[in-house]
Amino acid sequence: xxxxxNSSDALVLGIDTGGTYxxxxxxxxxxRTVLAAHKSLTTKRDFxxxxxxxxxxxxxxxxxxxxxxxxxxxxxxxxxxxxxGKRVALFLIGYDPELVASFQMERxxxxxxxxxxAGGHDLFGQEKEALDxxxxxxxxNQVKNQVDAIAISSYFSPLNPEHETRAYNAISQVxxxxxxxxxxxxxxxxxxxxxxxxxxxxxxxxxxxxxIVAVRRAMEHRGIDAPLMxxxxxxxxxxxxxxxxxxxxxxxxxxxxxxxxxxxxSHQDDALILDVGGTTTDLAxxxxxxxxxxxxxxxxxxxxxxxxxxxxxxxxxxGDSHISVxxxxxxxxGPERVVPLAYLAHQHxxxxxxxxxxxxxxxxPPTPSWLEYWYLLRDPGDNLxxxxxxxxxLIKILKAGPIAIPDLVKQVNALHKNxxxxxxxxxxxxxxxxxxxxxxxxxIDGRHTPWDVxxxxxGLKLLSNHLHWEEPGLTEFIWxxxxxxxxxxxxxxxxxxxxxxxxxxxxxxxLWFFRNSLYAEHPHLATQIHLQYPIIGIGAPADIMLQDVAxxxxxxxxxxxxxxxxxxVGAIAGSVMVSEEILIYPHLSEAGMDVISYYVQARDxxxxxxxxxxxxxxARKSGYDRxxxxxxxxxxxxxxxxxxxIADGIDSYRIHLQAVGNPRLSK
Amino acid sequence: xxxxxxxxxxxxxxxxxxxxxxLELAPGAPVxxxxxxxxxxxxxxxxxxxxxxxxxxxxxxxxxxxxxxxxVKIPELRQIxxxxxxxxxxxxxxxxxxxxxxxxxxxxxxxxEQSQVPPDEPRLLFxxxxxxxxxxxxxxxxxxxxxxxxDFFGLSQRLWFLALPHLEFLxxxxxxxxxxxxxxxxxxxxxxxAIMRQHIQSFYDKVFETLQNLS
Numbered sequence: 001x002x003x004x005x006n007s008s009d010a011l012v013l014g015i016d017t018g019g020t021y022x023x024x025x026x027x028x029x030x031x032r033t034v035l036a037a038h039k040s041l042t043t044k045r046d047f048x049x050x051x052x053x054x055x056x057x058x059x060x061x062x063x064x065x066x067x068x069x070x071x072x073x074x075x076x077x078x079x080x081x082x083x084x085g086k087r088v089a090l091f092l093i094g095y096d097p098e099l100v101a102s103f104q105m106e107r108x109x110x111x112x113x114x115x116x117x118a119g120g121h122d123l124f125g126q127e128k129e130a131l132d133x134x135x136x137x138x139x140x141n142q143v144k145n146q147v148d149a150i151a152i153s154s155y156f157s158p159l160n161p162e163h164e165t166r167a168y169n170a171i172s173q174v175x176x177x178x179x180x181x182x183x184x185x186x187x188x189x190x191x192x193x194x195x196x197x198x199x200x201x202x203x204x205x206x207x208x209x210x211x212i213v214a215v216r217r218a219m220e221h222r223g224i225d226a227p228l229m230x231x232x233x234x235x236x237x238x239x240x241x242x243x244x245x246x247x248x249x250x251x252x253x254x255x256x257x258x259x260x261x262x263x264x265x266s267h268q269d270d271a272l273i274l275d276v277g278g279t280t281t282d283l284a285x286x287x288x289x290x291x292x293x294x295x296x297x298x299x300x301x302x303x304x305x306x307x308x309x310x311x312x313x314x315x316x317x318x319g320d321s322h323i324s325v326x327x328x329x330x331x332x333x334g335p336e337r338v339v340p341l342a343y344l345a346h347q348h349x350x351x352x353x354x355x356x357x358x359x360x361x362x363x364x365p366p367t368p369s370w371l372e373y374w375y376l377l378r379d380p381g382d383n384l385x386x387x388x389x390x391x392x393x394l395i396k397i398l399k400a401g402p403i404a405i406p407d408l409v410k411q412v413n414a415l416h417k418n419x420x421x422x423x424x425x426x427x428x429x430x431x432x433x434x435x436x437x438x439x440x441x442x443x444i445d446g447r448h449t450p451w452d453v454x455x456x457x458x459g460l461k462l463l464s465n466h467l468h469w470e471e472p473g474l475t476e477f478i479w480x481x482x483x484x485x486x487x488x489x490x491x492x493x494x495x496x497x498x499x500x501x502x503x504x505x506x507x508x509x510x511l512w513f514f515r516n517s518l519y520a521e522h523p524h525l526a527t528q529i530h531l532q533y534p535i536i537g538i539g540a541p542a543d544i545m546l547q548d549v550a551x552x553x554x555x556x557x558x559x560x561x562x563x564x565x566x567x568x569v570g571a572i573a574g575s576v577m578v579s580e581e582i583l584i585y586p587h588l589s590e591a592g593m594d595v596i597s598y599y600v601q602a603r604d605x606x607x608x609x610x611x612x613x614x615x616x617x618x619a620r621k622s623g624y625d626r627x628x629x630x631x632x633x634x635x636x637x638x639x640x641x642x643x644x645x646i647a648d649g650i651d652s653y654r655i656h657l658q659a660v661g662n663p664r665l666s667k
Numbered sequence: 668x669x670x671x672x673x674x675x676x677x678x679x680x681x682x683x684x685x686x687x688x689x690l691e692l693a694p695g696a697p698v699x700x701x702x703x704x705x706x707x708x709x710x711x712x713x714x715x716x717x718x719x720x721x722x723x724x725x726x727x728x729x730x731x732x733x734x735x736x737x738x739v740k741i742p743e744l745r746q747i748x749x750x751x752x753x754x755x756x757x758x759x760x761x762x763x764x765x766x767x768x769x770x771x772x773x774x775x776x777x778x779x780e781q782s783q784v785p786p787d788e789p790r791l792l793f794x795x796x797x798x799x800x801x802x803x804x805x806x807x808x809x810x811x812x813x814x815x816x817x818d819f820f821g822l823s824q825r826l827w828f829l830a831l832p833h834l835e836f837l838x839x840x841x842x843x844x845x846x847x848x849x850x851x852x853x854x855x856x857x858x859x860x861a862i863m864r865q866h867i868q869s870f871y872d873k874v875f876e877t878l879q880n881l882s
Contacts, residue, residue, distance in 0.1 A: 133772045138776070166769055173801065174773060213674060216713070
């Protein structure tokens, strides 16, 4: 329950929908006081369900007093990674198909439906080829019933978007699909990145719109009537209407929010943020109070975009990472996330009995696959018509209760778990997996014991017997491995180089240096790696999994208050930001020798000035008014505009304008 | 204007407008906000906001008691049709003066698409026909003219829908469209205006005849 608030309090709600958990936090904004928090499982098939559960769990006394809701989400990143975006037709104007093919760039466009058309401009903003509008409209008619959105990218469109604009005007008259234009998303000149970004944005439009509609609905159900903000990949906030138009900017918003939250709660302006979640550990850097932004555009699932996002690294290691062995009996942690055995046994006590019986069997000793359990996560109901025969069999078996993989494989008459044909059921969250995890180890040593300790103990014993490695040594090794993997990630993240995988007789000096700095193995040479910034740990497993990491890198670990929900705090702690980049470049004469005038190309329009000074003045002034107005409309309070001018060659400039302000809270 | 409207309100507006246009929400029927919110799976707030916009569009009426889908009255339709005839003919004339090569590409593409639609798809033909007229309005390069015509179309759309199943001549309209595009391309204002007049007049005559027979 929330304490009574006085009239000068500003109550805000921050929500982070992560890969595993959805966290919500109720904050009094000015005092930075966390009043309530709640964690619930993320429901990937419909994020809004988890969100509504979290809002319900926080038990807000007076929902109408909430002045802002802000969400960070992995929705965009997940949709791209899992191919759940909508179908897009990408129209490439003025691109050279042979050039694209020679660099094998086709795979990078993020859609298989891309088409080339004559047109485009050159480095001087001049038309290099006439636009083939007829072909564009012909193709539109052919594809409009097979795709959900259209993306258009024209060569050098940031300098002169005329062909994209003409294409948009024509296409929107013959078809009602949403259309995304490359030049409105990016002013960078990377033609492939811009096309990819446009295609990804188009594929995410209705995904994000559905999400916002659902969040709004959840808010209304709970009696909350407040502005809704969405976090960008650089940690800043945008209004839900901006997010609905540029969903691609929400890529990486989850980890960015964590970094911002870590800073907000710890008051540290220079630090390395490590967010340890259930599935992944995410790294970000705070310098001078701001999240470090990546110079190159954000990358998602191998697609390079031109979206500016926080510089991050994410590794598949978290509190619920699956601890297993590989073919050579080496311990492997992650990248898959499973439900801890202790938790499953807590729900299904028979598992404890079964494991106890198993470990008493000494010959042949049971393999670690007996620790992998599958269970029915969500009952699909009685209507199973949509499922294959194999899927129906699996569901039937699991309805009777959780089952260990070797038993399941036998019952289904398969030879190996890879033949079970359950991928779709797992993806749809009908089947869940359980196994040994760091959380189970915490149950055993008593540090975190909400569920069945005995089962965790039996699980470890089984693994210990299989490896002929007594439990204390085995446990210590697992924790050491976990710390080593995280320390390695830190070093790779900050150096932007990689440490080769550990191997017994590697001649690689980098690997030796790294290991020696952690374990002081060499008799004559001592090496150390000192991390010059403190580590701010956030996420529930942070305390346990990062203490040793900080020691290995000779730095301190800071766990701010409420560190376990810092990601949700970060969703509200960001600033509202709107930015625009205006390009100024010369209009050259036919021979290319004289400057006739200067073009000022902004996102929505272009003007021409005879004198460079007039062009610069105009760009500054009109850009200033535009970003200020947009920031106000986005919900910024008294936004301040920062202008940066970058010379970009002879007589060319990039005017970067940014309006930033705290979210406006008032009722 | 739609950019200023919340995402869920936009959804509700588009969905409810479609239901009104296709007569799923019948003329004169009372409006049940709660039911709409449930069907569209949005909150009540966006439905209410959408209704406000639809009242502004004259598609929903709010007399002193309750909310109703606007009635479709034939006498009013005559008035709207007279204005449309006037404006569409002016439109065709202006298009002949101001149409750019890009405009012509769009018009030709629409004609091509129309000729490929099978005659047993009246709804599709009707929508293409509307797009064609909108494209002519764009080609006239007068945004106020285009806006007014859009408003009028919204008001009369449902009546066309009522008459549609009984109309058999829409496919023939394609030829008229081709003639019109040719006149515009040739920048022949008078000819363009005349074709449009004849095209629309005969359309309205047939529709009114059909509606009289229906009632």
